[in-house]
Structure formats: structure tokens, C-alpha cells
Amino acid sequence: MVRASPAAGLSRRQPFISDFFNRTPNPGQGPNHPRPSPLKGAKKTNPEFKLAAGNAHESGPKLLRTSPRQPTPTANQGPPPGTLKAHEGHMVGVSPLPTSSLSVEAQAKRSNQREVLKQYPLSTMVWAKFSKYPPWPALVSADPISQMTYDNEEDWLHVLFLDDPPTRAWVPLEGVEIMKLSSLSEESSGKKPRGRWAQALIRAKKRAIQVLKQGLPQRRKFLLTLEKNIMNGSKDSEDSAPDVHEIAEGDEERENQSPKVNRKRKKNASKRDMKGKRLKRDPSPVNSLEETTTPSHGEENGLSEYELIRLKNIEARQKMFAELEIGQLKKSLSDSFSQIKSYNASQRGLAAKKDKAEDLPRRQSLRLKKIDADTGLQLPDKEPTTYVLPDEHPRQALAPLGLSDLLTEAGEEGSKLTTSRRFLESLEETLRKPVTNNNSSFGTDFKDTSAALSKLQIKPEQVAKVVPDRIFSLDIHPTEDKLLVAVGGKWGGLGLWDVKDVDSASNGVHLFMPHSRPVNCLSFDTFQCNRLISTSYDGTVRALDVQQQRVNLLYGDENDSVYTCYHRQIDAHTFVVALGNSGDAAIIDTRKDNREFSSRFSVARSGSVKTVDIHPCLPEKLLTTTSRGDCQIFDIRSTKTSTHGVLPTWLDLTGHTKALSSAFFSPVKGSSIVTVSYDNKLRLYKSWGSSASISPYSSIDHNNQTGRWLSTFKARWHPRRDDLFFVGCMSHPRQINAYSDQGFQYPSLMGEDLGSICSIVVSHPSQDIVVGGNSSGRVHVFM
Numbered sequence: 001m002v003r004a005s006p007a008a009g010l011s012r013r014q015p016f017i018s019d020f021f022n023r024t025p026n027p028g029q030g031p032n033h034p035r036p037s038p039l040k041g042a043k044k045t046n047p048e049f050k051l052a053a054g055n056a057h058e059s060g061p062k063l064l065r066t067s068p069r070q071p072t073p074t075a076n077q078g079p080p081p082g083t084l085k086a087h088e089g090h091m092v093g094v095s096p097l098p099t100s101s102l103s104v105e106a107q108a109k110r111s112n113q114r115e116v117l118k119q120y121p122l123s124t125m126v127w128a129k130f131s132k133y134p135p136w137p138a139l140v141s142a143d144p145i146s147q148m149t150y151d152n153e154e155d156w157l158h159v160l161f162l163d164d165p166p167t168r169a170w171v172p173l174e175g176v177e178i179m180k181l182s183s184l185s186e187e188s189s190g191k192k193p194r195g196r197w198a199q200a201l202i203r204a205k206k207r208a209i210q211v212l213k214q215g216l217p218q219r220r221k222f223l224l225t226l227e228k229n230i231m232n233g234s235k236d237s238e239d240s241a242p243d244v245h246e247i248a249e250g251d252e253e254r255e256n257q258s259p260k261v262n263r264k265r266k267k268n269a270s271k272r273d274m275k276g277k278r279l280k281r282d283p284s285p286v287n288s289l290e291e292t293t294t295p296s297h298g299e300e301n302g303l304s305e306y307e308l309i310r311l312k313n314i315e316a317r318q319k320m321f322a323e324l325e326i327g328q329l330k331k332s333l334s335d336s337f338s339q340i341k342s343y344n345a346s347q348r349g350l351a352a353k354k355d356k357a358e359d360l361p362r363r364q365s366l367r368l369k370k371i372d373a374d375t376g377l378q379l380p381d382k383e384p385t386t387y388v389l390p391d392e393h394p395r396q397a398l399a400p401l402g403l404s405d406l407l408t409e410a411g412e413e414g415s416k417l418t419t420s421r422r423f424l425e426s427l428e429e430t431l432r433k434p435v436t437n438n439n440s441s442f443g444t445d446f447k448d449t450s451a452a453l454s455k456l457q458i459k460p461e462q463v464a465k466v467v468p469d470r471i472f473s474l475d476i477h478p479t480e481d482k483l484l485v486a487v488g489g490k491w492g493g494l495g496l497w498d499v500k501d502v503d504s505a506s507n508g509v510h511l512f513m514p515h516s517r518p519v520n521c522l523s524f525d526t527f528q529c530n531r532l533i534s535t536s537y538d539g540t541v542r543a544l545d546v547q548q549q550r551v552n553l554l555y556g557d558e559n560d561s562v563y564t565c566y567h568r569q570i571d572a573h574t575f576v577v578a579l580g581n582s583g584d585a586a587i588i589d590t591r592k593d594n595r596e597f598s599s600r601f602s603v604a605r606s607g608s609v610k611t612v613d614i615h616p617c618l619p620e621k622l623l624t625t626t627s628r629g630d631c632q633i634f635d636i637r638s639t640k641t642s643t644h645g646v647l648p649t650w651l652d653l654t655g656h657t658k659a660l661s662s663a664f665f666s667p668v669k670g671s672s673i674v675t676v677s678y679d680n681k682l683r684l685y686k687s688w689g690s691s692a693s694i695s696p697y698s699s700i701d702h703n704n705q706t707g708r709w710l711s712t713f714k715a716r717w718h719p720r721r722d723d724l725f726f727v728g729c730m731s732h733p734r735q736i737n738a739y740s741d742q743g744f745q746y747p748s749l750m751g752e753d754l755g756s757i758c759s760i761v762v763s764h765p766s767q768d769i770v771v772g773g774n775s776s777g778r779v780h781v782f783m
Contacts (some may be wrong), residue, residue, distance in 0.1 A: 116173065117149065120149070122306075123140060123219045123222075125138075125211055126139075126177060128159045129172075129176075135175075135177070136162070136204060137161070137162045137179065137204045138159035139160045140160075141160040141168065141223055142158060144230075155172065155173045156170040156171060157172075159171055159176070160226060160227070162204045162208055163204065165229075166229070168230070179208060181209065220304065221305070224305055227306070231313075393517070395516040395517075395540070395560070396492075396514060396516065396540075398540070398556035398558060400550050400551065401550060401551040402550050403421060406514055419510075421549060423496075425549075427484065427530075428530060428547050431477065431546055432547070433479065435479060437480060437766045439766055440718065441765065446744065449746055453749065455768070457751060457782065458749075458751040458752075458754055458780055459753060462499065462780065462781040463753050463780050464497055466773075467488070468489065468493060468777055469493070469776075469777055470518075470711055470775040470776070470777065471487055471488065471489060471760055471775065473519055473760060474762045475522045476764050476769070477529070478524070478765050483769065484497070484498060485771055486532055487773060488521070488536075489518070490518050491518070492516045492517055492519060493519070494511070494512045494513070494514055494519060494532075495511045495777075496510050497510075497779060499781055512551075515534065515538050515542070516538045521535040523567070525569070528572070530545065532544040533569070533575070535564050535566060535567040535577065537564070540556040540557075541553075554590055562579045563579070564577050565578050565608075565611075567588075568613050569614075570619050571619070575588045576588075577597075577612070578610070578612045578624070580609060581608040582609075583603065583608065584600055584604075585603050585612055601636065603646065603647055604630065606626075607626040607630070610624075610625045611661075611663060613664045615665050615687065616665060616669065616670045617669060620636055621633055621635060623673065625660040625663045630656075631652075631656060631675055632650075632653065633649070633651040633687070634648070635650045649692065651687075651694065652693035653673065653696075655681075655683060655695055655696050655699075656677045656679065656683070657679045658677055660675055660676065660678075661704070661712035662714035662715060663675040663676075664717055665687060666687075666741065667718070667720065668720065672686065672722060674715045676727065678704055682700040682739070683696035683698070684697055684699075684743060685697065700743050700745075702737070703730040704730075711760060712759065714759075719765035722741060724741075724746070725741075726761040726762070727739070728757055728759045729748070729757070730757060734750065734754050734755055735749060736749040736754075751782075753780070756778070758773060758780060760772065761773075769782065769783045
């Protein structure tokens with residue numbers, strides 16, 4: 001049975017040698033039993049001490065400590081006064097002192113003690129309830145420390161449980177019930193017990209039936225054998241729980257056992273000694289039953305075998321205490337401790353200055369101080385209905401911003417301002433040149449494109465952190481003199497990276513802060529290549545003019561009532577802008593007031609507008625996507641509105657079951673449309689149809705579940721091809737996917753230096769270059 005010793009959890013736990021030497025005496029022992037002093041390390045290193053302690057531990061460590069109410073026996077003392085002789089009924093634990101010398105209360109306790117011991121004599125089979133265990137078969141036995149079976153003070157009874165191996169404990173008398181063979185047989189024949197201790201309880205009941213069938217002499221012999229095995233420290237179930245029938249047949253059968261069994265037991269004993277690293281014990285204490293079976297003078301006086309073993313063990317231990325000279329050691333240690341005096345510092349000379357106690361204000365809770373626990377702000381006397389938290393990223397002024405207003409930190413008017421100015425001057429010389437190469441990159445057919453994509457590589461110097469946080473937008477300047485990448489960040493950062501600049505301190509990276517919210521769309525001006533148009537969630541559309549080295553405001557809402565999320569250029573002066581959760585789109589004319597829209601119209605009955613796009617050949621055709629899964633084409637020339645105030649739908653692209661993140665026309669002829677949806681599909685549509693709604697002509701399975709911490713995927717066409725587009729990928733190893741307009745997949749872009757998901761992907765119009773941005777602000781360039 002696997003459980004802790006029943007004595008665990010009680011104040012009467014089983015003691016060890018250290019407990020004996022460090023215990024404190026009970027005040028009730030009186031002055032005749034002086035307190036033994038702790039030995040500390042005085043004599044524990046003595047080999048004789050170690051040998052004697054080992055002998056005492058193996059012969060029965062539980063007998064080294066006396067009961068809290070029993071004095072330690074001396075060499076000249078006989079059995080302690082708590083032992084009753086055999087002719088008095090074998091009721092161990094009753095003192096034979098004359099009752100005339102006791103008080104009335106003590107006589108009443110002694111009478112109660114005799115009544116209990118008459119009811120529960122030694123080796124009585126009982127049901128004992130200990131702690132949280134179920135009632136368990138047990139034998140009434142004597143405590144090896146105090147030699148008592150009943151504690152009159154605590155009203156406890158000492159029992160030995162029929163475990164495997166056996167265990168002992170003091171249990172309350174109210175939890176003890178005498179066991180009867182008839183009730184045990186009826187209970188064993190009924191329902192079997194269930195639970196953690198079911199199997200162990202069944203075995204204990206079987207053993208209890210065997211014990212109950214034996215007579216009182218055989219039962220006491222069985223108890224004696226169990227006590228002997230416990231004192232010897234046996235851990236084998238065969239030795240600790242002997243068979244009752246073997247005990248009843250007598251000691252002669254045990255002596256006549258086969259040599260093979262004896263050899264096996266000796267072998268097991270030697271293994272236990274090696275495992276526990278025990279010392280060889282002195283054969284002087286009586287530990288075997290064979291030594292007590294011969295008639296002795298004690299048996300002639302009526303003592304039982306159990307009491308003979310106990311008396312001989314007491315005598316052996318008293319000899320050991322005398323050899324160890326415990327009394328002398330106690331006295332010497334007590335004298336040495338009494339000579340140690342406490343140290344008092346000298347008071348002569350200068351008096352030590354005492355530090356004055358700091359007068360601290362009375363502590364109060366944040367509620368009493370009227371401070372908000374979340375924000376740390378001082379609360380007004382009256383609880384407000386709304387709170388206005390300080391904005392860590394305030395919006396820039398709705399005016400043109402100089403170069404000093406765009407730098408990220410205060411005090412950068414010096415070196416960084418000069419560096420940024422020189423960088424923009426070098427860009428202005430390059431970007432003023434017109435782009436004359438109208439050829440497209442990556443070949444002309446599927447085979448050439450596959451071969452060109454397979455040759456692309458990424459190296460460590462082609463990866464850089466351009467913005468400090470997540471990337472929301474990307475674009476590449478079409479020039480071939482420089483490889484200039486523009487990056488829009490989460491908190492309004494606009495980064496420019498000259499990829500081929502590997503010698504400067506910043507590796508060609510320069511950061512500006514024209515916005516205060518995510519820059520969701522970036523594009524170089526198609527008609528003025530030295531301008532970079534940016535649209536942000538802060539409700540502004542701005543243009544970075546490299547030649548003027550400032551940022552101009554194209555649109556800004558003073559009330560900050562709407563947020564702009566995407567734009568597309570219609571001509572040199574007009575842009576169409578998506579107005580987010582309002583469900584509207586608006587036209588911005590840079591020749592008019594930058595605080596007002598040229599026109600505004602509703603394109604979504606419900607939900608927010610995600611992206612907008614203009615047909616490359618038909619600029620009046622507007623493509624929109626919404627968070628409700630709607631993808632529609634409108635004619636912005638129409639002045640009519642539907643019953644819900646929404647522009648009439650020119651063409652409805654059906655099939656989406658969840659929200660869309662992007663939809664774009666093919667850039668050359670606008671014949672195809674690619675959409676990205678949260679239903680894990682990439683869909684390809686024709687941009688025209690004979691009916692008001694069309695279905696996709698191709699659908700591609702693609703994991704688009706970017707989650708909360710990644711930017712959403714946006715499939716972007718090659719700037720000069722209608723048969724090639726790129727999109728990010730969630731697969732391992734990390735890669736960038738490329739597809740044709742028919743849904744065929746090209747070789748994916750991957751490498752050792754691409755270790756994250758690139759949500760935003762763009763390509764160079766005339767060079768075999770693909771750029772991807774991840775959610776930590778890093779840009780990866782394949783070339």
C-alpha cells in the first residue's frame with residue numbers, strides 16, 4: 001500500500017537520532033530529569049559515536065526517544081512505571097503505583113484508563129480511522145517509545161495497521177471499533193471498495209480475516225513478528241507482512257526452511273544495507289525471535305515474549321548511552337554556553353548620532369487621493385462621464401512641414417538635419433531625370449518569368465530596418481539610377497532607403513515623421529517623380545516634395561472626424577481617397593482648398609472601405625472593397641444615388657464570404673482584378689461582364705489569417721504586367737508567392753535571410769527586383 005506513515009501529520013511523529021539529541025524536555029518531567037543539552041558537532045565525528053548511533057538506528061530508532069510524559073530509563077532502572085506485568089492482564093500502559101498516593105482526578109483517569117485497556121487489550125483486532133484514510137484493519141499495539149497502548153491525556157489508542165509494509169499511529173479512541181469476523185466476512189462478500197486505496201484495503205481485509213481466525217497466543221506472536229520487522233527497518237513486503245499461518249505453525253518450521261530461502265533473505269538484507277549505506281549493527285540487542293524462544297527467568301515470572309524483547313532492548317540502549325557519556329557532554333556544553341556573554345559596544349568618546357525618523361505623510365489609497373489607477377491622472381471632485389487620455393503621438397499641424405519638423409527626436413537640428421538635407425539633395429538630382437525605360441522586368445512569358453524569379457537572391461546587406469514599427473505600405477521608385485524604397489510605418493513614420501548605399505553610417509536609411517497614425521498607402525507621383533504621396537489614418541493626405549525638402553498638405557480634416565485609409569491618383573492634380581468607416585470615397589483636387597473635398601459619395605451600404613483603385617484605361621471606373629465582403633465597381637460620373645444614398649453599382653464581384661483586405665485592377669489594360677479575402681482565397685475576376693454581377697474565373701487557396709500582429713496581405717500586380725502579381729505567405733519556410741493571371745504559381749522567393757512574414761510586397765517596374773516588408777519594420781530585397 002502506497003501511503004505516508006500514519007504518524008505523519010501528528011505531533012507524535014516517529015523520531016530519529018537527531019530528534020533525541022535536540023529535543024526539549026516536557027515541563028512535567030520535574031527537576032529529577034534535567035534537560036539534555038544538544039551535542040551540536042562536539043562528538044559526532046567520533047567513530048565510536050557513529051558506530052553506536054548506527055547500531056541504535058538499525059536496532060530500532062523509534063526506541064531512542066522517550067514519551068513526552070515518560071522519563072528516560074537509566075542503567076539501574078527496570079521497566080518504566082507505565083508497564084503492567086503479565087499477571088495483570090498484559091495491559092501495557094498502566095502504572096502499578098498505589099492509588100492511595102494519587103489525587104481524586106488522577107484516580108478517575110486511572111480508572112478510565114483501566115476500563116479502556118480492558119476493552120482494547122494488546123493484539124486486539126480493530127477498525128481504526130486515521131486522518132483522511134478509510135477505516136483500516138489494525139492491531140492494538142504498544143508505542144515503541146513510551147510502551148503505552150492508551151494515552152489517557154489525549155484519549156488516543158496506539159494501533160499497528162495491517163499495511164504492506166505495516167505502519168503504526170496514534171488514533172483517536174472515537175475512531176476505533178472492535179472488529180468481528182462475522183461483520184468482516186459479510187462486508188468482504190458485498191460490494192468491493194472503490195477509490196485510491198481499494199486494492200490495498202482488500203488485501204488488508206484478507207489478512208485481518210486470517211488473524212481473527214487465530215487464537216490469542218498466535219495473534220500476539222504475529223504482532224511480535226511485525227514489531228520485530230519494523231525495528232529492523234525491513235522494506236520487503238514478504239518480511240514486513242509475514243503470513244499468519246507460518247507464525248502459527250511455530251518457530252521450528254522457520255528454522256527448518258530451505259537453505260535457498262535463507263540465502264535469498266540474506267542477499268536481500270545485504271542489498272538493503274548497501275543501498276541505505278548503513279553501518280553494521282551490534283548483535284547485542286535482541287532483534288530475533290529465535291533468541292527469545294528459549295525458556296528464561298522472565299517467563300517463569302510470567303512476562304510475555306514481547307516484554308522480554310522490550311526489556312532487553314532497553315538494557316542494551318542504556319549501555320550505549322553510558323558508553324557515549326552523554327551526561328558529561330551535556331554538562332560540558334552547558335557550561336561552555338553559559339560562559340558566552342553578549343557584546344556591548346563601548347559608550348566612551350563621542351556619542352553616536354541617531355538618525356531622526358523621517359516624518360512621512362500618512363499613506364492613502366489612490367481612491368482617497370483621487371488618482372486614477374490606470375492613467376495616474378488627478379480626478380476631479382465629481383466623477384466625469386468620459387476621460388481624455390494624453391496622446392503619445394499627436395498629429396502634426398495641418399500646414400506644410402519643414403525638414404526640422406519631420407525629424408523624430410528633439411535636438412536633431414544639427415548633424416541629422418544636415419545629413420537628411422544632403423540625402424534629399426542627392427535624391428533630387430536623381431529623381432528629376434525622366435524615366436525612359438518602358439520595358440518590363442521578369443521576361444515576357446511564363447517560362448522566362450519562372451527562370452528570372454528563380455535567380456533572385458537575398459543577402460544580409462539587402463535587409464534593413466527602415467521604420468521602428470510595423471510596415472503598412474511600400475513603394476519603389478521607377479528610376480534605375482538608384483534603388484529607392486519608400487516605407488510607411490505604424491505610428492506615422494515615413495522611411496526612405498537607398499538600398500545600394502552600404503558605406504554611410506545609416507546604411508542609406510532616413511526616417512521622417514509627417515503623420516501620427518499608420519501610413520496605409522504610399523505611392524510616387526506618376527506625373528512628378530520627385531513627390532511621394534502618403535495617406536494615413538490620422539485623416540491627412542500629404543506629399544513629400546524632394547526638391548523643396550518639405551511635406552505639403554493635400555488634405556486635412558480639422559475636426560478629425562474621419563480617417564483616410566487609401567488613395568489612388570487619377571491625374572496630375574486629382575486623387576480618389578477612401579474615408580474608412582464612413583463608407584464613403586472622395587475626390588481631392590490639389591488646386592483647391594486642402595480642407596475640403598472636391599466631391600464625396602457613398603460606396604458602401606454598411607462597413608468600412610478598405611481600398612480603392614482606378615481603372616488604368618477608364619478613370620471613371622472606381623473599384624472598392626469593404627469589411628463586409630463587398631467588392632464592387634462604380635462609375636463616379638453618375639449623379640444618381642440608390643435608395644440608401646449609395647452610388648449605383650456598375651459591376652458586382654461576388655463569391656466573397658468574409659471581409660476583403662484588397663482588390664486591384666491589372667495595371668496595363670485593367671482586364672483582370674485580383675482580390676484577397678479572409679476566407680483564405682485569392683480570386684481573379686474579369687473587369688467587365690454581360691450582367692450586373694460576375695463570379696471569379698479562378699480561385700486560389702491561400703492562408704490569409706494574418707491575425708492581430710501582422711499587417712494584412714495585399715496582392716500587388718507588377719507595375720507593367722497584367723499576368724504577374726505578388727503576395728505574402730504564411731507558410732514555412734518564409735517566402736513570397738508569385739502567381740499568373742490564370743492562377744498558376746511561379747517559383748516562390750525564399751532564402752536564409754528571409755526569416756519573417758512579408759505582408760506587403762511590391763516589385764520594380766523595369767528591373768528584376770522584388771521588395772517585401774514585415775511587421776517589425778524590416779525591408780527584404782530580392783535582386
